[in-house]
Amino acid sequence: xxxxxxxxxxxxxxxxxxxxxxxxxxxxxxxxxxxxxxxxxxxxxxxxxxxxxxxxxxxxxxxxxxxxxxxxxxxxxxxxxxxxxxxxxxxxxxxxxxxxxxxxxxxxxxxxxxxxxxxxxxxxxxxxxxxxxxxxxxxxxxxxxxxxxxxxxxxxxxxxxxxxxxxxxxxxxxxxxxxxxxxxxxxxxxxxxxxxxxxxxxxxxxxxxxxxxxxxxxxxxxxxxxxxxxxxxxxxxxxxxxxxxxxxxxxxxxxxxxxxxxxxxxxxxxxxxxxxxxxxxxxx
Amino acid sequence: xxxxxxxxxxxxxxxxxxxxxxxxxxxxxxxxxxxxxxxxxxxxxxxxxxxxxxxxxxxxxxxxxxxxxxxxxxxxxxxxxxxxxxxxxxxxxxxxxxxxxxxxxxxxxxxxxxxxxxxxxxxxxxxxxxxxxxxxxxxxxxxxxxxxxxxxxxxxxxxxxxxxxxxxxxxxxxxxxxxxxxxxxxxxxxxxxxxxxxxxxxxxxxxxxxxxxxxxxxxxxxxxxxxxxxxxxxxxxxxxxxxxxxxxxxxxxxxxxxxxxxxxxxxxxxxxxxxxxxxxxxxx
Numbered sequence: 093x094x095x096x097x098x099x100x101x102x103x104x105x106x107x108x109x110x111x112x113x114x115x116x117x118x119x120x121x122x123x124x125x126x127x128x129x130x131x132x133x134x135x136x137x138x139x140x141x142x143x144x145x146x147x148x149x150x151x152x153x154x155x156x157x158x159x160x161x162x163x164x165x166x167x168x169x170x171x172x173x174x175x176x177x178x179x180x181x182x183x184x185x186x187x188x189x190x191x192x193x194x195x196x197x198x199x200x201x202x203x204x205x206x207x208x209x210x211x212x213x214x215x216x217x218x219x220x221x222x223x224x225x226x227x228x229x230x231x232x233x234x235x236x237x238x239x240x241x242x243x244x245x246x247x248x249x250x251x252x253x254x255x256x257x258x259x260x261x262x263x264x265x266x267x268x269x270x271x272x273x274x275x276x277x278x279x280x281x282x283x284x285x286x287x288x289x290x291x292x293x294x295x296x297x298x299x300x301x302x303x304x305x306x307x308x309x310x311x312x313x314x315x316x317x318x319x320x321x322x323x324x325x326x327x328x329x330x331x332x333x334x335x336x337x338x339x340x341x342x343x344x345x346x347x348x349x350x351x352x353x354x355x356x357x358x359x360x361x362x363x364x365x366x367x368x369x370x371x372x373x374x375x376x
Numbered sequence: 377x378x379x380x381x382x383x384x385x386x387x388x389x390x391x392x393x394x395x396x397x398x399x400x401x402x403x404x405x406x407x408x409x410x411x412x413x414x415x416x417x418x419x420x421x422x423x424x425x426x427x428x429x430x431x432x433x434x435x436x437x438x439x440x441x442x443x444x445x446x447x448x449x450x451x452x453x454x455x456x457x458x459x460x461x462x463x464x465x466x467x468x469x470x471x472x473x474x475x476x477x478x479x480x481x482x483x484x485x486x487x488x489x490x491x492x493x494x495x496x497x498x499x500x501x502x503x504x505x506x507x508x509x510x511x512x513x514x515x516x517x518x519x520x521x522x523x524x525x526x527x528x529x530x531x532x533x534x535x536x537x538x539x540x541x542x543x544x545x546x547x548x549x550x551x552x553x554x555x556x557x558x559x560x561x562x563x564x565x566x567x568x569x570x571x572x573x574x575x576x577x578x579x580x581x582x583x584x585x586x587x588x589x590x591x592x593x594x595x596x597x598x599x600x601x602x603x604x605x606x607x608x609x610x611x612x613x614x615x616x617x618x619x620x621x622x623x624x625x626x627x628x629x630x631x632x633x634x635x636x637x638x639x640x641x642x643x644x645x646x647x648x649x650x651x652x653x654x655x656x657x658x659x660x
Binding site for chain 1: 380437440441460463466467471472473475477479510565568569572575576579581582583586589590643644645646647648650653654656657
């Protein structure tokens with residue numbers, strides 16, 4: 093997976109959750125499309141930064157010229173799967189003015205009085221922005237199924253509601269990139285142990301994490317069903333093996349780059365007479 | 377200006393707009409506190425990244441443990457003074473999840489129906505966040521004075537309203553760092569010429585920029601008065617010479633670092649029994 097248009101499109105093809113998707117067939121330690129190790133992966137991530145940043149700047153520039161297009165990256169995964177690291181190391185490569193990041197927590201009382209998509213609509217990226225959801229409306233089918241927070245029929249309805257909602261989002265000009273960071277139960281154990289071992293990581297740990305961990309298999313099933321029901325040609329899921337952090341970051345960088353490349357962005361034409369403005373400036 | 381607590385505090389001392397502040401005594405090409413050139417400046421900026429990122433993460437972590445503290449960076453300056461570059465190269469050094477960036481444009485019709493501070497309050501950073509204002513409520517005294525968009529008495533009242541408002545913000549736990557990026561008229565001419573010379577920069581240019589440029593001296597006076605009236609011990613202004621982009625970025629990095637150092641941030645203690653959780657994890 094060297095950099096360039098071909099390789100980013102190849103990553104996308106390899107990680108796409110198509111009609112026959114089976115989560116248990118994805119090895120969390122694998123690195124599809126990339127032969128190198130950690131060092132080469134970090135170098136490739138750094139090498140792709142300028143391309144990603146430049147594409148994002150074009151997206152932003154087009155919005156200034158009146159375009160409605162935007163990109164929404166949805167990040168899902170078990171605790172410690174590396175969502176924050178992807179934000180730091182991939183989203184952090186683009187200009188902060190073009191990023192709209194939102195971390196969804198358990199819904200507030202006010203939010204609970206509305207449909208589960210109400211609070212999501214309010215966080216959709218504005219034109220020109222790269223929106224990033226750290227967790228999302230998918231929690232409303234994942235945790236709700238696993239912990240039976242809603243009746244099964246309600247969860248079933250929500251898959252449809254999500255498809256309709258995401259179609260509207262795409263119809264309004266926003267590309268949606270849905271990423272599941274897929275880690276193994278052993279890797280999670282090691283990462284949680286690190287959080288309990290370092291004073292500077294305590295704040296990232298919650299005793300609830302162990303309760304969710306006990307429901308590992310149920311969560312895997314819930315992800316399998318959610319991906320099956322909501323991976324469509326316009327709003328596909330990508331399942332990214334995430335036991336190796338460097339790989340997950342590089343893969344998401346490729347997914348974003350490939351998405352932006354597809355949009356055939358270009359620098360807006362001047363909305364003024366360039367020569368005349370040069371003359372005005374000269375005399376100023 | 378090597379890195380370290382002393383040097384960041386020294387930058388702050390050198391750039392502070394105190395009671396005798398005179399804008400016309402600040403040389404936009406100067407580099408207070410730093411003897412090196414562009415190359416050394418870029419190296420120093422890179423060297424300070426981890427310190428800034430780590431301080432910001434502590435700020436964020438403290439908010440998760442219930443703290444209300446935040447930081448607000450207000451960036452002002454003439455067109456092309458480098459506000460966007462500071463955001464890209466300094467704010468871009470910290471985790472995007474901890475950044476709340478907002479670019480103020482001319483007020484909308486809805487916004488005009490409210491006090492000039494109404495829309496500003498809505499964008500104040502949440503606890504734990506580094507808020508960044510690209511332009512701000514200071515436009516409501518700067519441009520309003522220069523272009524007489526409001527009567528002189530109204531502008532006069534606004535300085536007081538701003539002081540009261542910012543005192544409230546500080547009282548609620550947010551440190552306010554106000555930065556004026558100070559460029560020369562010649563440097564602006566060169567930067568605008570570049571925008572007119574490059575297809576990938578047209579979108580950043582507006583014919584209005586030339587009209588503002590014609591009012592250069594009036595803007596300088598408006599800045600002088602605004603800084604005089606609103607630079608207080610708790611909400612000081614820093615005037616950063618900005619003809620050299622590398623210096624302006626390094627200086628703002630130092631200002632943010634010094635501010636965060638002052639807050640004596642620390643990693644939150646565990647809100648759980650660490651040994652008990654390690655045992656639970658082990659058995660999971």
